[in-house]
Amino acid sequence: MIARARWLVHPLALLPLALLFYDFLIDNLTANPIQEITQRTGKTALILLILTLVVTPVNRHFRLPDLVPLRKRLGLYAFLYATLHLSIFVGLDYFFDWELILLELSEKLYVLVGLTAWLLLLPLAVTSTKGWQRRLGKRWKGLHRLIYVAASAVILHFLWLVKSDIREPLAYGAGVALLLTLRLPPVRRWLPRRTPE
Amino acid sequence: MRAITPLNITPEPLYLNRRAFMRTFGAGLAVAAGAPATLLGAPSEPTDLPTSFKDITHYNNFYEFSSNKQAVARMVSGFETTPWQLEVTGRVAKPALFDVEELITRFQPEERVYRLRCVEGWSMVIPWHGFPLARILEAVQPTPEARYLKFITVHRPRQMPGQKNGWYHWPYVEGLRLDEALNDLAILATGLYAKKLLAQNGAPVRLVVPWKYGFKSIKSIVRIELVKSRPTSLWMRAAPHEYGFYANVNPKVPHPRWSQASERRIGEFRRRRTLMYNGYEEQVAHLYAGMDLKANY
Numbered sequence: 001m002i003a004r005a006r007w008l009v010h011p012l013a014l015l016p017l018a019l020l021f022y023d024f025l026i027d028n029l030t031a032n033p034i035q036e037i038t039q040r041t042g043k044t045a046l047i048l049l050i051l052t053l054v055v056t057p058v059n060r061h062f063r064l065p066d067l068v069p070l071r072k073r074l075g076l077y078a079f080l081y082a083t084l085h086l087s088i089f090v091g092l093d094y095f096f097d098w099e100l101i102l103l104e105l106s107e108k109l110y111v112l113v114g115l116t117a118w119l120l121l122l123p124l125a126v127t128s129t130k131g132w133q134r135r136l137g138k139r140w141k142g143l144h145r146l147i148y149v150a151a152s153a154v155i156l157h158f159l160w161l162v163k164s165d166i167r168e169p170l171a172y173g174a175g176v177a178l179l180l181t182l183r184l185p186p187v188r189r190w191l192p193r194r195t196p197e
Numbered sequence: 198m199r200a201i202t203p204l205n206i207t208p209e210p211l212y213l214n215r216r217a218f219m220r221t222f223g224a225g226l227a228v229a230a231g232a233p234a235t236l237l238g239a240p241s242e243p244t245d246l247p248t249s250f251k252d253i254t255h256y257n258n259f260y261e262f263s264s265n266k267q268a269v270a271r272m273v274s275g276f277e278t279t280p281w282q283l284e285v286t287g288r289v290a291k292p293a294l295f296d297v298e299e300l301i302t303r304f305q306p307e308e309r310v311y312r313l314r315c316v317e318g319w320s321m322v323i324p325w326h327g328f329p330l331a332r333i334l335e336a337v338q339p340t341p342e343a344r345y346l347k348f349i350t351v352h353r354p355r356q357m358p359g360q361k362n363g364w365y366h367w368p369y370v371e372g373l374r375l376d377e378a379l380n381d382l383a384i385l386a387t388g389l390y391a392k393k394l395l396a397q398n399g400a401p402v403r404l405v406v407p408w409k410y411g412f413k414s415i416k417s418i419v420r421i422e423l424v425k426s427r428p429t430s431l432w433m434r435a436a437p438h439e440y441g442f443y444a445n446v447n448p449k450v451p452h453p454r455w456s457q458a459s460e461r462r463i464g465e466f467r468r469r470r471t472l473m474y475n476g477y478e479e480q481v482a483h484l485y486a487g488m489d490l491k492a493n494y
């Protein structure tokens with residue numbers, strides 16, 4: 001069942017991009033379209049990153065191995081949106097004005113942690129293929145644990161960029177914290193695990 | 198200094214954001230692809246054309262209704278602005294209670310086209326209708342102890358759903374030093390584009406201090422108190438390290454989130470450099486002579 005529905009990840013993950021394009025065509029991106037598309041791509045990247053982190057614990061505790069191939073696809077889509085988000089910042093918002101971009105980077109911690117998150121995701125996207133997985137062997141798993149750091153950095157990024165009311169980033173942060181806690185060995189052992197029938 | 202002079206007739210610009218966006222989006226791709234800059238033409242001298250009526254009335258920071266700038270215009274329908282009285286009290290010889298209609302007939306609003314610079318890094322040009330705050334102060338006669346003005350927005354959680362958000366201390370409060378309030382640029386606005394103010398823009402009467410970040414220009418005012426000591430504004434209380442009492446537009450004082458060195462004019466694609474005191478240096482710089490502007494942000 002799950003294996004047959006797995007292709008749905010592609011249209012679903014591309015839907016926010018399609019909506020963005022649609023809203024662009026009907027001029028529905030607010031009076032400040034660049035900020036709107038920055039926020040939307042950032043938010044989508046974060047949600048996809050969280051979904052990527054959901055796969056492993058769900059499979060572990062509910063025995064749903066058919067979900068596992070989704071992890072790579074969700075992760076790559078998260079990276080796609082994060083890259084769009086970063087490109088919008090550099091190419092549309094700041095229009096390749098490197099002087100201003102460097103000023104932002106040196107002045108604002110939220111930009112610095114955002115960039116850190118993207119730089120951590122980059123090697124994961126590159127080494128997501130079967131070939132790299134084989135080549136890296138045991139080290140592959142260790143490398144891909146960087147997603148924990150990246151997701152935490154994105155939460156910091158979000159926390160530092162909202163104006164005063166931090167409840168929304170805190171809610172996402174709680175989600176990430178839960179998903180990381182489920183991976184701690186004592187928690188993992190303590191939680192029930194469905195054995196294969 | 199590029200002060201904007203009042204215009205008799207303000208044409209409502211009809212350009213579409215999307216057009217400007219698409220045009221320059223193409224240019225952006227060309228730059229990204231390494232096209233020589235000459236192909237794209239040199240950037241033209243920045244102008245101060247009024248922002249479209251639609252954008253001014255559909256992109257509003259008015260947390261009393263919503264923190265979503267697009268949603269505000271949809272949320273204001275239940276907000277009653279007539280009748281409306283503005284009380285001016287505190288350290289004044291002649292406290293007064295003005296009816297808004299009376300304010301308009303008595304003080305004869307005129308058109309003032311001002312730049313508005315939001316602390317969030319965007320800006321507009323708005324043809325306000327208003328009269329100098331100094332005119333009201335002449336009428337109420339501040340006593341010698343009066344050193345500051347404290348402005349208060351109406352508190353009506355039933356009509357202003359955002360006021361049910363417990364994160365902030367309602368009602369909205371703002372403040373000015375008396376000499377700032379007496380500056381001719383400081384106005385109380387009652388209209389915009391020759392129409393009465395709409396609720397989302399702070400109807401029926403609001404402050405406009407164009408050399409300060411937009412949040413200083415408090416909306417839907419019910420009371421102005423002349424006081425001895427410096428009032429604490431809502432934003433100073435919410436985040437004291439980010440929002441100071443003065444909040445003068447200053448490209449050299451950074452903010453942890455938004456660029457203060459540059460801004461995006463609504464309806465335009467490229468950022469502009471932000472001007473000191475939002476371009477009103479000549480008129481207001483003397484108010485802050487000798488002050489450390491980094492400490493008094």
Ligand code: HEM
Pocket residue numbers: 035038039040041042043044045046049078082085086089111114115116117118154157158161
């Ligand atoms: C160099 C890298 C990055 C830069 C320069 C950057 C810049 C920005 C900017 C300018 C905003 C909008 C702030 C505003 O509200 O005006 C933003 C929001 C956001 N970004 Fe990033 N970002 C970066 C990396 C990332 C990454 C890698 C992610 C996620 C995987 C991410 C997720 C978000 C989220 C969730 C928001 C909030 C959206 C909202 O307000 O709804 N960012 N970022």
